[in-house]
Amino acid sequence: xxxxxxxxxxxxxGTAFLTLIFGRWLHNxxxxxxxxxxxxxxxxxxxxxxxxxxxxxYRVGGFADVLNIPVAIxxxxxxxxxxxxxxISIVGLLVALYSxxxxxxxxxETKFYALFCLMLAGMYGVVIAGDIFNLFVFLEIxxxxxxxxxxxxxxxxxxxATFKYQVLGGVSSLIIxxxxxxxxxxxxxxxxxxxxxxLPQVKSFQLFxxxxxxxxxxxxxxxxxxxxxxxxxxxxxxxxxxAMLSGVxxxxxxxxVIIRLFFNIFQINYQIAMTITVLGTLSMIVGVxxxxxxxxxxxxxxxxxxxxxxxxxxxxxxxxLVLATGGQEKVAILAITGGLFHMLNHSIFKxxxxxxxxxxEYRTGTRDLKRLGGLAEKMxxxxxxxxVASMAISGIPPFNxxxxxxxxxxxxxxxxxxxxxxxxxxxxxxxxxxFTKVQKYAFYGELPAKYxxxxxxxxxxxxxxxxxxxxxxxxxxLIIPGVREIFLKPAxxxxxxxxxxxxxxxxx
Amino acid sequence: MISPHGMTIIVKKICQFxxxxxxxxxxxxxxxxxxxxxxxxxxGVIMASAFILQILSDGSLLEKLKSERxxxxxxxxxxxxxxxxxxxxxxxxxxxxxxxGNFLPPGKLGQLISGGFIPIGNLIIGIxxxxxxxxxxxxxxxxxxxxxx
Numbered sequence: 256x257x258x259x260x261x262x263x264x265x266x267x268x269g270t271a272f273l274t275l276i277f278g279r280w281l282h283n284x285x286x287x288x289x290x291x292x293x294x295x296x297x298x299x300x301x302x303x304x305x306x307x308x309x310x311x312x313y314r315v316g317g318f319a320d321v322l323n324i325p326v327a328i329x330x331x332x333x334x335x336x337x338x339x340x341x342x343i344s345i346v347g348l349l350v351a352l353y354s355x356x357x358x359x360x361x362x363x364e365t366k367f368y369a370l371f372c373l374m375l376a377g378m379y380g381v382v383i384a385g386d387i388f389n390l391f392v393f394l395e396i397x398x399x400x401x402x403x404x405x406x407x408x409x410x411x412x413x414x415x416a417t418f419k420y421q422v423l424g425g426v427s428s429l430i431i432x433x434x435x436x437x438x439x440x441x442x443x444x445x446x447x448x449x450x451x452x453x454l455p456q457v458k459s460f461q462l463f464x465x466x467x468x469x470x471x472x473x474x475x476x477x478x479x480x481x482x483x484x485x486x487x488x489x490x491x492x493x494x495x496x497x498a499m500l501s502g503v504x505x506x507x508x509x510x511x512v513i514i515r516l517f518f519n520i521f522q523i524n525y526q527i528a529m530t531i532t533v534l535g536t537l538s539m540i541v542g543v544x545x546x547x548x549x550x551x552x553x554x555x556x557x558x559x560x561x562x563x564x565x566x567x568x569x570x571x572x573x574x575x576l577v578l579a580t581g582g583q584e585k586v587a588i589l590a591i592t593g594g595l596f597h598m599l600n601h602s603i604f605k606x607x608x609x610x611x612x613x614x615x616e617y618r619t620g621t622r623d624l625k626r627l628g629g630l631a632e633k634m635x636x637x638x639x640x641x642x643v644a645s646m647a648i649s650g651i652p653p654f655n656x657x658x659x660x661x662x663x664x665x666x667x668x669x670x671x672x673x674x675x676x677x678x679x680x681x682x683x684x685x686x687x688x689x690f691t692k693v694q695k696y697a698f699y700g701e702l703p704a705k706y707x708x709x710x711x712x713x714x715x716x717x718x719x720x721x722x723x724x725x726x727x728x729x730x731x732x733l734i735i736p737g738v739r740e741i742f743l744k745p746a747x748x749x750x751x752x753x754x755x756x757x758x759x760x761x762x763x
Numbered sequence: 764m765i766s767p768h769g770m771t772i773i774v775k776k777i778c779q780f781x782x783x784x785x786x787x788x789x790x791x792x793x794x795x796x797x798x799x800x801x802x803x804x805x806x807g808v809i810m811a812s813a814f815i816l817q818i819l820s821d822g823s824l825l826e827k828l829k830s831e832r833x834x835x836x837x838x839x840x841x842x843x844x845x846x847x848x849x850x851x852x853x854x855x856x857x858x859x860x861x862x863x864g865n866f867l868p869p870g871k872l873g874q875l876i877s878g879g880f881i882p883i884g885n886l887i888i889g890i891x892x893x894x895x896x897x898x899x900x901x902x903x904x905x906x907x908x909x910x911x912x
Contacts, residue, residue: 265851272840314861316862
């Protein structure tokens with residue numbers, strides 16, 4: 256089973272470069288290759304999830320340990336990576352399906368699919384990398400591919416957004432790289448599991464390095480106050496790319512790494528736990544209040560991404576706080592479950608919302624909510640699926656967003672952080688208000704005369720939106736006891752047995 | 764901006780004389796990467812500098828550069844792809860059966876043909892870096908020339 260891990264890197268990279276080599280002669284090669292590749296990877300991920308959860312380790316190059324020092328490059332899969340692999344595969348597959356029709360408006364479709372595959376390879380790599388330097392390399396692959404993809408339409412707005420994104424992305428990479436340098440200096444190793452083993456002996460720098468890492472990966476995850484690049488980049492990118500960035504990228508290269516580092520690698524301490532919780536709460540509140548006044552459909556969604564990532568980080572932060580203060584383990588489990596579950600849910604409904612916005616823009620040519628209206632009759636699938644997603648993001652039962660938010664709020668109450676629970680409820684209500692606005696101005700109300708001849712989006716786009724809408728409903732089932740054990744519990748266990756990570760990976 | 768006719772005949776002749784030497788040195792640095800300081804990346808940059816020197820001295824002929832661009836793109840993609848194949852071969856061959864497994868015999872320490880597939884990998888990286896560096900340079904020239912037209 257472990258021997259299948261390199262496929263997550265080989266297949267996307269192979270697809271990308273095959274597309275580039277033969278794309279000059281076979282113009283549609285990218286389209287033909289990407290769907291089988293993503294189907295295969297989704298199948299592989301489901302196979303990984305269906306196995307009994309265990310930590311799988313793969314040594315690239317096959318080098319054995321030398322004097323108990325792991326020298327090989329490690330690829331690691333466990334319960335937590337399974338969640339991320341599933342998010343990347345499913346959203347990646349459906350977005351690829353959507354892109355087949357959407358990219359017809361661009362010249363150079365070949366390059367679009369090649370870059371898309373590179374971005375996927377980068378994200379898969381970040382998730383399964385077992386050493387911090389390879390994590391950084393894959394992070395850069397994913398980031399650089401996404402800088403290019405944001406500017407794919409080469410319009411003025413997109414170039415400006417991508418420039419901003421590149422500058423801030425570069426700053427965050429620099430911060431992360433210097434943190435990696437400090438870690439290597441003090442511990443003499445880059446392997447994550449080995450770092451976890453060495454760190455308790457080296458007290459100096461730990462807090463400093465933690466702060467650098469929170470800053471760097473916080474920038475990638477667009478937590479307030481590091482969020483300024485996100486609204487521009489996510490709103491002006493081509494819609495499938497917005498869906499990938501908002502749905503997957505900020506989780507795989509931002510939130511996931513924060514979770515992995517501060518549970519499994521660094522020792523849990525109160526200051527860092529408090530910082531993470533405060534950042535999460537700030538993002539949650541600031542994001543939603545910036546969102547509600549927006550009239551640009553995708554910009555509004557982008558601000559909501561900040562707010563919803565706040566929920567994820569809040570759940571994780573409460574878990575860390577409870578563990579740091581020696582509270583009840585049950586409460587920590589609840590909080591972490593809520594955070595991870597919300598991460599999964601958010602990737603589904605936010606990807607769907609961006610695809611809806613894309614299909615409205617594809618048919619009408621505008622994202623300005625004031626100029627839209629009454630599209631529900633003309634585009635029933637887009638309208639219906641966006642209704643489902645809006646309800647899911649605002650936390651209305653029986654859609655998935657409700658359950659994860661409820662779990663986070665219960666955890667906050669049980670842990671005694673009543674204010675946090677209160678804020679979470681208020682933000683959820685404001686979210687509902689803001690999505691009522693989207694529904695009213697885009698899909699209900701009066702149809703402007705110029706949109707009389709608007710048709711439903713093409714088949715591929717409609718199909719992927721429908722599947723995502725159905726997933727919004729099905730995901731709710733994951734919280735039921737019995738189903739939860741298969742999927743969410745292994746991930747939570749990885750985080751709860753924080754100190755076991757290094758034992759499981761390097762076996763010492 | 765580079766003039767379309769290039770520099771004087773003296774500069775051109777000297778560049779014609781020097782560029783192959785620089786190129787050869789680039790190959791040397793790449794191939795001896797496993798024995799001495801250097802390697803694919805450094806060697807590739809040196810190889811690219813030979814091409815860039817030629818373009819600078821001969822002057823930019825926009826049409827010619829445009830027609831060359833796709834070949835550079837192709838050689839770039841092909842070299843990365845062959846590096847991936849090199850890594851996957853390690854996975855497929857029975858001897859190693861590991862991603863990036865070194866499937867060639869290690870040879871004798873200090874000799875040119877040693878270190879398994881490392882010299883081959885270095886050479887491939889050299890080609891890749893050379894192609895992409897030259898491509899960046901050519902792309903900048905094409906952009907500048909098209910703008911001024």
